[in-house]
Amino acid sequence: MSADLPGEVQEYDLFIDGEFRQSNGDDRIEVDFPYDGSIWASVPNGTATDVDDAVQAARHAFDHDDWRNTQPSGRRTVLNQIADVIDEYSTELAELETLQNGKLLREMEPQMNVMGDWFRYYGRLCEDVGEGRTIPVENKDGQMFNYVRKEPYGVVGAITPWNSPLLLTTWKLAPALAAGNTFVHKPSEETPVSALRFAELVNEHTDLPDGVYNVVPGEGQTGAALAEHDGLDKVAFTGSTAVGREVAKTAGENLTKVSLELGGKSPNVLFEDADLDNAVNGVMKGIFAATGQTCMAGSRVLVHEDIHDEFVDRLTERAGEIKLGDPRDPETEMGPVAFRGQWEKVKEYVDKGLEEGAQLGFGGEMPDSTPGECFIQPTVLVDVDNGMTVAQEEIFGPVASVIPFSTEEEAIELANDVDYGLAAAIWTQNMGRANRFVESVRAGTVWVNEYRVVAPNSPFGGYKDSGLGRECGREGLEEYYQTKSVWYDHAGEVGDPFSLDVE
Secondary structure, X not given: OOOOOOOOOEEOOEEEOOEEEOOOOOOEEEEEEOOOOEEEEEEEOOOHHHHHHHHHHHHHHHHOOOOOOOOHHHHHHHHHHHHHHHHHOHHHHHHHHHHHHOOOHHHHHHHHHHHHHHHHHHHHOHHHHHOXXXXXXXXXXXXXXXXXXXXXXXXXXXXXXXXXXHHHHHHHHHHHHHHOOEEEEEOOOOOOHHHHHHHHHHHHHOOOOOOOEEEOOOOHHHHHHHHOOOOOOEEEEEOOHHXXXXXXXXXXXXXOXXXXXXXXXXXXEEOOOOOHHHHHHHHHHHHOHHHHOOOOOOOEEEXXXXXXXXXXXXXXXXXXXXXXXXXXXXXXXXXXXXXXXXHHHHHHHHHHHHHOOOEEEEOOOOOOOOOOOOOOOOEEEEOOOOOOHHHHOOOOOOEEEEEXXXXXXXXXXXXXXXOEEOEEEEEOOOHHHHHHHHHHOOOOEEEEOOOOOOOOOOOEOOEEOOEEOOEOHHHHXXXXXXXXXXXXEOOOOOOOOXXXXXX
């Protein structure tokens, strides 16, 4: 078992302009290990002045230290250096992630092992930012030459969540740097340490100029100060839809460009011809892995009536076999919920579902023998109607709502009958049906006979209340540059705008 807690509380400071510095305020945030509640670190609760200092450092790095004009090959070199740092320190970073949010170490280690792939991918795309195109305009009988060029926005403010802290930061930071932007990062108050350590490692082991990547931890007021700062050119946010609306509203006052990766209530749809062994594994992967704390969680399990009972029997049996425990233990299969407030939210949703008529197939309670107060059993709710609260609102915990259906048309209707549209999956051997589902479901990512798979070069994002814009892929890079149109006159003569050639 690794990831031992430090012997004493580790104190961190802000990371601004290439160095750790003290906050302008005295308030600090304690970071605990969700498994048993042990406090092992503390960070500053950043103030508006701290945010302003970070934005000013990022602005100087953009305007005066010439990061934006670094040649694409130079930016590619730096991104590859960051990837190498991640590879070298992946074990340490994985342990910090686990100590912050209680996710399984055996999940975080592979996540850190592939995180560098995002930086290498966007390193390869750095040249794309420098590539424009010429446009054969017909103005002045073709004597005008027009081309477009791509330019970075400037200073990006990013607010990231607690469930996959570094990976979801990477989805923003890698393309932002590739495009030539500078960056101010406000990590979740629940998981700030890995971001601070990551910034320190990048500063020590790469050629990234000071001020290009800054980290200001803090609670909600820190994020608000960042979102409303008029020195930002773009805001990138991942989190709940409710907070995302506030971020967009605040940034909109300054007409700041915004991208939002928000919540989900994703359908995992099983037809009667599904390979049931694979489908059960896929449902488990979609809702119980990561303790259900993922925006793409397959929280609505739509099951054809012909296989409904058998599926529920299999799922509840498997749920009862899941081993809960210390997330550092390689034998543990599901860890705690990240913090007490989230545990209470999950429990309230389960109770609400039962009040509205759902039945408890399994779970719904705190296990008998747990070291802390953040464990909840993997939960299966049956007899769920799609109009129930548990089928409409994001729970962000290990709660599967099983909903029966009878026809393909009904399945598609149910799949789309929520405000969200982040992800979806279909389990069937009928590829015609699969294609019809893919074309009909209102979701940004659709898996066929799989679930919860992502890659650096495949775009990710949502429809409807699940967000604005895309992360990953070339689409993710496009979120971090803007396009300029340039016109040259080849005719050598500008006509008098007040002269009318009338014969």
